[in-house]
Amino acid sequence: MSDTLFIQNGMIYIDGRIARKNILVENGSIKKIFVGKAVADEKINASDMLVLPGSIDPHVHFREPGLTHKEDFRTGSFAAAAGGVTSVLDMPNTKPPTLTRKLLAEKISLAASKSIVDFGFHFGSSADNLQEVEKARDIASTKIFMDASTGNMLIQDEDIVSKIIGASRICTIHAEGRNARKAIEISEKLKKKFYLCHVSTQNELEYVKENGGKNVFAEVTPHHLFLIETDQSKLIRMKPSLKNESDRRALWDSLNAGLIDTIGSDHAPHTIEEKDSGDVYGVPGVETRLPLMLDAVNKRRLTLRRLVETMCENPAKIFRLKNKGFIKKGYDADFVIVDMKAQKKIRNDEMRTKCGWSPFDGFEVRGWPVKTIVRGKIVFDDGDVMKNKGRGIVYG
Numbered sequence: 001m002s003d004t005l006f007i008q009n010g011m012i013y014i015d016g017r018i019a020r021k022n023i024l025v026e027n028g029s030i031k032k033i034f035v036g037k038a039v040a041d042e043k044i045n046a047s048d049m050l051v052l053p054g055s056i057d058p059h060v061h062f063r064e065p066g067l068t069h070k071e072d073f074r075t076g077s078f079a080a081a082a083g084g085v086t087s088v089l090d091m092p093n094t095k096p097p098t099l100t101r102k103l104l105a106e107k108i109s110l111a112a113s114k115s116i117v118d119f120g121f122h123f124g125s126s127a128d129n130l131q132e133v134e135k136a137r138d139i140a141s142t143k144i145f146m147d148a149s150t151g152n153m154l155i156q157d158e159d160i161v162s163k164i165i166g167a168s169r170i171c172t173i174h175a176e177g178r179n180a181r182k183a184i185e186i187s188e189k190l191k192k193k194f195y196l197c198h199v200s201t202q203n204e205l206e207y208v209k210e211n212g213g214k215n216v217f218a219e220v221t222p223h224h225l226f227l228i229e230t231d232q233s234k235l236i237r238m239k240p241s242l243k244n245e246s247d248r249r250a251l252w253d254s255l256n257a258g259l260i261d262t263i264g265s266d267h268a269p270h271t272i273e274e275k276d277s278g279d280v281y282g283v284p285g286v287e288t289r290l291p292l293m294l295d296a297v298n299k300r301r302l303t304l305r306r307l308v309e310t311m312c313e314n315p316a317k318i319f320r321l322k323n324k325g326f327i328k329k330g331y332d333a334d335f336v337i338v339d340m341k342a343q344k345k346i347r348n349d350e351m352r353t354k355c356g357w358s359p360f361d362g363f364e365v366r367g368w369p370v371k372t373i374v375r376g377k378i379v380f381d382d383g384d385v386m387k388n389k390g391r392g393i394v395y396g
Helices: 073-082 101-114 130-135 158-167 178-190 202-211 222-226 245-257 272-277 289-298 304-318
Strands: 004-014 017-026 029-034 042-045 050-053 055-060 085-090 118-124 141-145 171-174 194-196 216-220 335-345 364-374 377-381
Touching: 004 029, 004 335, 050 304, 055 073, 055 289, 055 304, 073 085, 073 101, 073 364, 073 377, 085 335, 085 364, 101 118, 130 158, 141 158, 158 178, 178 194, 178 202, 178 216, 202 216, 202 245, 216 245, 222 245, 222 289, 245 304, 289 304, 289 335, 289 364
Parallel strands: 004 042, 004 050, 055 085, 085 118, 118 141, 141 171, 171 194, 194 216
Antiparallel strands: 004 017, 017 029, 050 335, 335 364, 364 377
16 A cells, blocks of 8 residues: 655745645655645645755764764754754764774664664775775765864875775865865866865865866855854864854855855764863754754845755765655655744754754744655654654665
């Protein structure tokens, strides 16, 4: 017997425009987008609501294995669902880091047993795991740390960086300042595309612009868009660090101009006690990423088209996520239903992330996800997180 869902009366984002249509879902896929009635096992009245493709967060740290006192696939996926995120790509700097295919398989098994949203993984790289990189399959990318971050995965030898880039379909690279330029130069020489994580300065944007979009995809984070160095504290401390107001304005300008390709949360949870020690970097963000950007749309700082491109479509295209990122017939029935009029205050005591806090505590926003649907199953419903079995992403 088929499992069907009917979403009716919503304002659907399709092909860059809003259309008042209905969506029929069957067995987890979009069967039909139309005007009319349908018989279904479950119905959702999305009247006066905006129906967007499920948001894809290409940059999360769910901390499992080894660091699950901060987060795990269960709590991280709860936070994702509450934030309108239907798919996540998890980073490799766990404990131990994901540097072998065996460790990747173990991580996939952990996620499959706990996550309520769909999931994929970036594979780790080191000075001596090139053979593992060459043989890794069913991954979003290979991650290279050219600057220090959480975990001991820093690679400073440019020859090793070149070999890893050459051996990979695509790399995600943590490269700040001049290292961003080095990464671009290496990729240009090898004619390889790569994904530059969390761009934070005007200079880095200039390096991307000089490349002309040939080999580099650029990511920005909400904390670099909404916070500056004067907001920094032991709690709000990350790598790359917060920058000045002119850098922040340059990020917004580049986002609107299309130079920036994606908005990733870089969800990096730590406990309050760890942050107070001053020895750790990173902030949680998977749950607040979409509300903050919806508020920006309401304030005309960003168009809805750019929001959908950077948070849904482009992550799916860049990392070749099959049947994700768009509301199209035959695609996975991943949606976030949004109330653009809802006004809410971000509050620490409402966060689903295990660490229990947000750098945006107290921020008032207008625009909020009210339902999150993964392959036709409701996983978040107006404040309640629902049971679901997330699935590993299929790469095209």
